[in-house]
Amino acid sequence: MDRIIDAVRQHRDAFDTPAVVVLGEVLRENIARMQAFADGHGVALRPHVKTHKSVDIGRMQLAAGASGITVSDLHQAEVFAADGVDDIFLAFPLWPSAPKAARVRRLLETVDLKLGLDSHEAVDATVDRGLAGVDRLELVIEVDCGGRRSGVAPSAAGDLARYAADRGLEVAGVFTYPGHGWALGAAEGAAHDQTAALAAAASGLREVGIEPRIVSAGSTPTFAWSAAPGITEIRPGEYVFFSMDHCDHGICSPDEIALFVATTVVSAGPGNPQIIDVGTMAIGREVDDRGHYGRIAGGGGAVTRVNEYHGFLDPGESPPHPIGTVLPLIPTHSCTAVQNASELLVLEADGTVDRFPVQQLGPMLAARERS
């Protein structure tokens, strides 16, 4: 945390706020530490790139030893494929519409692509789009482990895998996301739910004669308990940056937070809160356990309300900040702050600054560029 405060002190006059800033050294340490964890536990690390949407950071993760990457949508897959990444897992139950099937086919020219899937309907649609028996394409069956989002019950994974295989599709294994591990104190329990669900799903596949090569677990909050026997890979994403709520939940230390948003106090406001130039259009509307949208590194207040371009900073115990002060805001959620930025400013300890473009554009533009 001291490094964040130092960085702002050093660069105060140069930031064109709001600016998303990453501490290069902390980022590299976070990447190395997670890779060492995976290596030490004998699981592959397949980081989720939705957090950073940066091919520069993706390259660092692969260079450190990641086995491939995880993405949320075809656009992310396309961006990283264009940069040479050739092993991509789309961990989302993609519906293979005609436009999406065409994009999948294009990706398969250069990428070993694994698609998440959780329904007989999606199996049928995948076959109907001519994607059965296609080289480099594999399915990974999604199971629910308690997050109650997408995914079939673990006991249903074998049936779905058999159905897909019988229709000519290649099934590589199973995956889950322990989303209920985000709440305070819930990570370890959710990770155990995850282990149990994956074990049941994997054995369901074996019962129908399919050996799961991939048994894939989340996630940053649960990573410490996710390398259990039987699990072959983990897919954390946010560990590259972390954020304040990871500290609050005991998932990281303050010195492991790598990302902040440089913001300026622009108005004293008529009431107690001060106004900063960071609102939902910069950091989204994610709150931590205290209802805060972000907190100033090292104290100095919390963002207690957001409009689109205005953040309401309550200085709390601190004296009010003079108008014009540049402050380091740690957003509650790093992913949404990155989503709204065009680039990451990567600060090194020696004062140099790199600019990493963020590939935040949605799938529509990608489709147009190709049509």
Added chain:
Amino acid sequence: MDRIIDAVRQHRDAFDTPAVVVLGEVLRENIARMQAFADGHGVALRPHVKTHKSVDIGRMQLAAGASGITVSDLHQAEVFAADGVDDIFLAFPLWPSAPKAARVRRLLETVDLKLGLDSHEAVDATVDRGLAGVDRLELVIEVDCGGRRSGVAPSAAGDLARYAADRGLEVAGVFTYPGHGWALGAAEGAAHDQTAALAAAASGLREVGIEPRIVSAGSTPTFAWSAAPGITEIRPGEYVFFSMDHCDHGICSPDEIALFVATTVVSAGPGNPQIIDVGTMAIGREVDDRGHYGRIAGGGGAVTRVNEYHGFLDPGESPPHPIGTVLPLIPTHSCTAVQNASELLVLEADGTVDRFPVQQLGPMLAARERS
């Protein structure tokens, strides 16, 4: 609303969801209607372009008679200036740091620029950056009318205007934003607060010998009561698209909603809600009075929870939608849906589709392109 349902029926197989779709005819009607309102009430219409971030739509507004545009940040000003717009009001208390002052100076080469301002500190910083007595630059003093965000008390506007003028800055007038008019039933009262605050602020300027040429009011929810005597311009933004909560609050009719997000049901989910491919990364986390993030046009359910890439659709009274169904989701807030899109698909009644790029990149990339 029927037109939205028809549009989805017609294009179902072509949408690469999530896609932000605008009905061209409704958009043009909304633009014409607001212009007719302004013309009929003798006020200028200076639409806020943060809603659409589209130079194509900005051009339509100017062609219809808008006097200029309103923006939230320098990046929006730069994008529209590059497209030839030469009268821009930045309605945000910009802090003139060194990088921002350089950008302001560049804009002034082609733009009559009005900057919002609400503090003596910002006046001093503007002077210190060499922006006093500069051609084409005017200040507009922001006052608070009850929204309790930025802006000085109306009674303080005269003092601040005099201070700025004495330091060599050109003061054009006063503005306010009636943000407290968003709540259900609050619009008319907030508009009256706005009229009173602007009248007090304008008379404060006159008392110190400054005739306010601009007395500027918001906003889409309050527009119907914002053309009161003494007000010279209105700055609504969302009226180009509206959304469901504008209908709920009596600000528009269902047939005036011009924007929806085409989404696909991708999973049945283990519980009652179904999973669609629209989460916070597509529509943000804005809720309406019922706590919904969006609703399916014409019935069919509401989004009751969002993760980053997953939306939880509760079908409500409707039967569950088969996996693979494309549905028209009306997001609770149009601005945040546009913010996350790379383009708007503009559907015409004859079935043709235009693609309007969205200029959603933040200020950092713009700064880089120029450095």
